[in-house]
Amino acid sequence: MALPNEYLKYPIRKYGMDQDYYDWSITFRRTPVVWPNKARVALWVTPALQWYPMDLEGKPVAPPGMFNRPYPDYRNYSHRDYGLRVGVFRVMKLLDDLGIKASVPMNSAVAERYPVLVEEVNKRDWEIIGHGVHMGRMHYEGMDENLEKEFVSESIATLRRISGQPIRGWLSIGKSESSKTPDLVASQGVEYLCDWANDDLPYEFRTSKKALWSMPHTLEIDDRHLLFELKQRESDYVQQIKDQFDTLYRESEQYGGRILSIALHPWVIGHPYRIRYLAEALRYIVAHDGVWAATGADILDTFRKQQG
Amino acid sequence: MLSDPNVYVYSPYNNRPKITWPNGARVAFWVVPNIEFYELYPPPHPTRKDMARPAPDIQFYSSRDYGNRAGLWRLMEVMDRYGVRGSVSLNVAVCDHHPEIIEACLKRNWELFSHGVYNTRFQYGMSEAQHREFIEDVIATIKKHSGQSVAGWLSPALSNTEMTLDLLAEYEVLYTCDLFHDDQPQPVKVKKGKLISMPYAxxxxxIMVFHQVAARSPRHYAETIKAQFDQLYEEGAENGTVMCIPLHPFLIGQPHRIGPFAEALEYITSHDGVWVTTGREIAQHYYKYHYDDVVAAQLQSTRK
Structure with a gap:
């Protein structure tokens, strides 16, 4: 099949990025950031609370953890719901025991259906991050613009109403955005975005409204990715978290404060046999001097005071 | 379509002319960081689509951008530590977008070879005129930004045409990385000039280990690298072998992967009899000392 000659034309082949969201910048050439009490690594744990409706279609873009059986799929519905009934309480107890504050990406449907979970989060002074309506409401390029606007405003307004929290962060479901998503979340007063996996540190992110910050929410150190999608052994998962920490901890000596993002899904990590592995990994981390367990908003505030 | 690509002769691994490396080394060892640029909005190609989601697929895009912002610099530090120069499989648009990267490569005396223009522009379906324009662009861009001639070619995203290898020989490219049939360099059949294939494992x-095929853990990857080396080192005592580690900084440069990789690199470079080198240097040595013998031996065996 013949290729049009335009295929060999490169209109944005020039210095910097091929888009205007952010500037090209090398992570290791930036002014070092100093965390409170001269901590070396900010530990940012994000257990996501997600509701998968049983009539999940997953079209045209499927969410992570998409169902794979015909309706009515009790098997997958109830397996995901396990995280909201049982798994999340194991995660909370573990983080409480270790004195770790968390940021919780939350579908607004979770807050509406299970307000007790919002109470539990608030009681701990944890942060809630906007995470869309529910897992059947993905954002993607080509979706109706008004519908996306409604998803963003509805989910953020619901979380604000039920939790009383400002909702300063946003994590798109499956880290999937349309080209409008950053504008839409910025116009709702969100300050930081967790979707872009290209850095170890926060950086400024432009929208047509006010500027956002991109926060380095992990794509890889993620229980669902490693254990559910890649089907790795739990012992490998623990080792990867330790190796991730060791590298960042070592680099912090030369390059300034680092951020260790650990993304959790209680429907994956909250099973009895798995929580013990997470406990091992987190105990290893907090046993080091210079670890600051913080929310995304706290980390960003500290960063912006120095580099905003 | 061809049922046999007919770009090399069948040559069994036993009874080959002996390949020797400088200083009696058993294994020629080269490491290939793929330094790439993926466009946020790539033009659609009629036969292949890499992104799972409609553009902008920001997960696909941003995870790859990580390599240029963070991962590569971590990888460079580790390669410096063990005295390994990179042979860079380069999307040459990186010269335009991120000249700081090219500067860092040249400071280390790394080789730059071709991986096309962007990793989101495939060679499939190019006419001869388009293919020539494409090759000339790559050669001119690398020359302009580094002064280097292009010795090697790995087609962008491994996208080929039936013309590619003949054209590369015509443009005096020394080696291709697109053929995976051997653990030693091999002559490639081209219409005019000479070309060899370089083992690119x-x-x-x-990317195969972590994403596309195996989903292995970083430590499992380090084990496979060591096992691969042990075997090639053993065989290299009889007939020189080539060990290659193809890498993507957006993957290997992640904090959880770089430590185990560093251990594997330390293991390899701590052995005697390892020629730690680049693709260009292997190719030049092979042409100088072995190419004619191997071609003659292969010609003889096909006549039998």
Missing amino acids: VEMND
């Missing part, structure tokens, strides 16, 4: 490629 598809199964050692981090």
Whole structure:
């Protein structure tokens, strides 16, 4: 099949990025950031609370953890719901025991259906991050613009109403955005975005409204990715978290404060046999001097005071 | 379509002319960081689509951008530590977008070879005129930004045409990395001039190991690298072998992967009899000392 000659034309082949969201910048050439009490690594744990409706279609873009059986799929519905009934309480107890504050990406449907979970989060002074309506409401390029606007405003307004929290962060479901998503979340007063996996540190992110910050929410150190999608052994998962920490901890000596993002899904990590592995990994981390367990908003505030 | 690509002769691994490396080394060892640029809005190609989601697929895009912002610099530090120069499989648009990267490569005396223009522009379906324009662009861009001639070619995203190898020989490219049939360099059949294939170990490629085929853990990857080396080192005592580690900084440069990789690199470079080198240097040595003998031996065996 013949290729049009335009295929060999490169209109944005020039210095910097091929888009205007952010500037090209090398992570290791930036002014070092100093965390409170001269901590070396900010530990940012994000257990996501997600509701998968049983009539999940997953079209045209499927969410992570998409169902794979015909309706009515009790098997997958109830397996995901396990995280909201049982798994999340194991995660909370573990983080409480270790004195770790968390940021919780939350579908607004979770807050509406299970307000007790919002109470539990608030009681701990944890942060809630906007995470869309529910897992059947993905954002993607080509979706109706008004519908996306409604998803963003509805989910953020619901979380604000039920939790009383400002909702300063946003994590798109499956880290999937349309080209409008950053504008839409910025116009709702969100300050930081967790979707872009290209850095170890926060950086400024432009929208047509006010500027956002991109926060380095992990794509890889993620229980669902490693254990559910890649089907790795739990012992490998623990080792990867330790190796991730060791590298960042070592680099912090030369390059300034680092951020260790650990993304959790209680429907994956909250099973009895798995929580013990997470406990091992987190105990290893907090046993080091210079670890600051913080929310995304706290980390960003500290960063912006120095580099905003 | 062809049922046999007919770009090399069948040559069994036993009874070959002996390949020797400088200073009696058993293994020529080269490491290939793929330094790439993926466009946020790539033009659609009629036969292949890489992104799972409609553009902008920001997960696909941003995870790859990580390599240029963070991962590569971590990888460079580790390669410096063990005295390994990179042979860079380069999307040449990186010269335009990120000249700081090119500067860092040249400071280390790394080789730059071709991986096309962007990793989101495939060679499939190019006419001869388009293919020539494409090759000339790559050669001119690398020359302009580094002064280097292009010795090697790995087609962008491994996208080929039936013309590619003949054209590369015509433009005096020394080696191709697109053929995975051997653990030694091999002559490639081209219409005019000369070309060899350089072992580029598809199964050692981090993107195959972590994403496309195996989903292995970083420590498992380090084990496979060491096992691959042990075997090639053993065989290299009889007939020189090539060990290649193809890498993607957006994968291997992640904090959880770089430590185990560093251990593997330390293991390899701590052995005597390892020629730690680049693709260009292997190719030049092979042409100088072995190419004619191997071609003659292969010609003889096909006549039998």
